[in-house]
Amino acid sequence: MSKLHISATVNGEAVEYLCDPKQTLLDVLRDELNLTGSKEGCSSGDCGACSVTLDGRLVCSCLVLGVEMQGRSVETIENMASGEELHPLQQKFLEAAALQCGFCTPGFLVAAKALLEKNPNPTETEARYWLAGNLCRCTGYDKIIRAVLETAADMRGSK
Amino acid sequence: MSGFQYEAPVSVDEAVGLLAGAKGLAKVLAGGTDLLVQLRTGAVQPDMVVDVKRIDELRQISGNAASGFVIGAAVSGSEIGEHAALVKAWPGVVEGMELIGSTQIQGRATPGGNLCNASPAGDCTPGLVAAGAICVVAGPKGRREIPVEQVPVGPGKTSLAKGEFVVALKLPPRAKNSGDAYLRMIPRTEMDIAIVGAGVDLTLDASGTCTHARVALGAVAPTVLLVDAAAKALIGSKIDDAALAKLAAAASAACKPISDKRGTIEYRTKVAGVLARRAAVIARDRARSNG
Numbered sequence: 001m002s003k004l005h006i007s008a009t010v011n012g013e014a015v016e017y018l019c020d021p022k023q024t025l026l027d028v029l030r031d032e033l034n035l036t037g038s039k040e041g042c043s044s045g046d047c048g049a050c051s052v053t054l055d056g057r058l059v060c061s062c063l064v065l066g067v068e069m070q071g072r073s074v075e076t077i078e079n080m081a082s083g084e085e086l087h088p089l090q091q092k093f094l095e096a097a098a099l100q101c102g103f104c105t106p107g108f109l110v111a112a113k114a115l116l117e118k119n120p121n122p123t124e125t126e127a128r129y130w131l132a133g134n135l136c137r138c139t140g141y142d143k144i145i146r147a148v149l150e151t152a153a154d155m156r157g158s159k
Numbered sequence: 160m161s162g163f164q165y166e167a168p169v170s171v172d173e174a175v176g177l178l179a180g181a182k183g184l185a186k187v188l189a190g191g192t193d194l195l196v197q198l199r200t201g202a203v204q205p206d207m208v209v210d211v212k213r214i215d216e217l218r219q220i221s222g223n224a225a226s227g228f229v230i231g232a233a234v235s236g237s238e239i240g241e242h243a244a245l246v247k248a249w250p251g252v253v254e255g256m257e258l259i260g261s262t263q264i265q266g267r268a269t270p271g272g273n274l275c276n277a278s279p280a281g282d283c284t285p286g287l288v289a290a291g292a293i294c295v296v297a298g299p300k301g302r303r304e305i306p307v308e309q310v311p312v313g314p315g316k317t318s319l320a321k322g323e324f325v326v327a328l329k330l331p332p333r334a335k336n337s338g339d340a341y342l343r344m345i346p347r348t349e350m351d352i353a354i355v356g357a358g359v360d361l362t363l364d365a366s367g368t369c370t371h372a373r374v375a376l377g378a379v380a381p382t383v384l385l386v387d388a389a390a391k392a393l394i395g396s397k398i399d400d401a402a403l404a405k406l407a408a409a410a411s412a413a414c415k416p417i418s419d420k421r422g423t424i425e426y427r428t429k430v431a432g433v434l435a436r437r438a439a440v441i442a443r444d445r446a447r448s449n450g
Binding site for chain 2: 004020021022024043044045046048051054057058059060062063064065067068070111114115129130131132133134
């Protein structure tokens with residue numbers, strides 16, 4: 001099958017790429033655009049390691065076709081820090097040791113950022129349910145949840 | 160994943176033309192949360208994939224409680240959950256949709272996809288069946304409307320003919336003193352496939368007597384079940400303990416489940432009655448507060 005020419009917005013910048021219909025958005029990000037922050041865990045929408053926002057909506061990029069992106073906008077983990085300045089969630093994950101191997105971390109950060117944009121003051125239960133689609137096999141989640149809730153409190157306090 | 164032709168039509172007619180004219184297997188792509196997994200594993204190897212998300216009609220929720228809501232087949236679970244008027248009128252329909260998968264899955268998964276994937280355990284479908292929702296199907300011969308329960312005919316199989324696809328799901332006008340609810344049982348807290356799902360919709364009169372009821376069960380037969388005997392147990396009653404016991408017995412009696420790693424035949428059969436009863440109580444209490 002011939003490749004399709006796709007024009008999309010990736011992390012605020014206009015991007016064009018050639019895409020085989022069978023390539024997922026995750027394939028395109030990693031293999032065509034060299035944005036390897038989004039990880040491939042399960043490739044079936046279960047683990048959340050490939051989480052991105054698509055037109056502002058949190059999705060698994062492994063469950064989106066690259067060809068679906070014509071005219072659409074995606075934000076990835078690569079857009080989370082402002083230059084050298086980490087997003088408060090990134091800073092807190094480091095301080096609170098909310099990661100071990102780090103493979104799931106980009107997905108957790110993207111998903112947690114989407115949570116705090118929608119709900120700046122989540123309860124622990126709300127945070128756990130929101131992040132239930134992000135799997136971590138190292139930490140047992142407590143440090144991650146604590147980091148998210150502490151960041152939420154910090155961000156509310158600084159406003 | 161093998162190769163396929165990708166099309167993204169912007170009108171219903173264009174989509175019908177593509178699906179009807181496709182050589183080999185054509186698959187409709189809505190949210191893709193089932194289809195992309197099937198593509199990846201090779202379980203489905205289409206020659207063409209028709210993405211219906213560029214068709215405006217499939218991406219809208221229109222109407223209102225009094226006139227009846229029309230939910231585009233490719234509206235996402237998140238969008239359904241954010242629609243305040245729909246949540247107020249049909250909380251059971253919405254909670255069925257919202258039980259599907261994680262936040263990420265909710266961003267993509269659609270009621271049309273859940274219906275046409277035709278898993279016996281699909282969580283959105285029983286609530287729609289209980290609600291009496293009508294499925295709008297477009298095809299080469301024009302449009303037709305069929306009850307939602309007539310769409311799935313077996314695991315992974317629908318009654319749709321070649322060239323047909325689901326455009327929208329129409330909910331009936333909402334009567335006063337009505338309430339609906341959907342409950343499901345899974346082996347863990349979240350993110351699993353239903354062992355049993357139970358959807359109940361009912362209407363009460365001014366005295367609190369049930370004048371209308373529909374009961375649907377998921378995951379206990381090859382397709383979603385509309386259980387008339389369970390509804391009859393409620394109609395004419397005040398939905399008291401005696402009526403609820405009859406409802407539970409009728410729900411269990413209707414089950415034709417399989418045993419698998421999630422649950423045995425005996426367990427599913429028992430739980431179907433328990434969940435139908437609990438869902439009826441929630442629906443009743445919602446109807447009472449929804450005057």
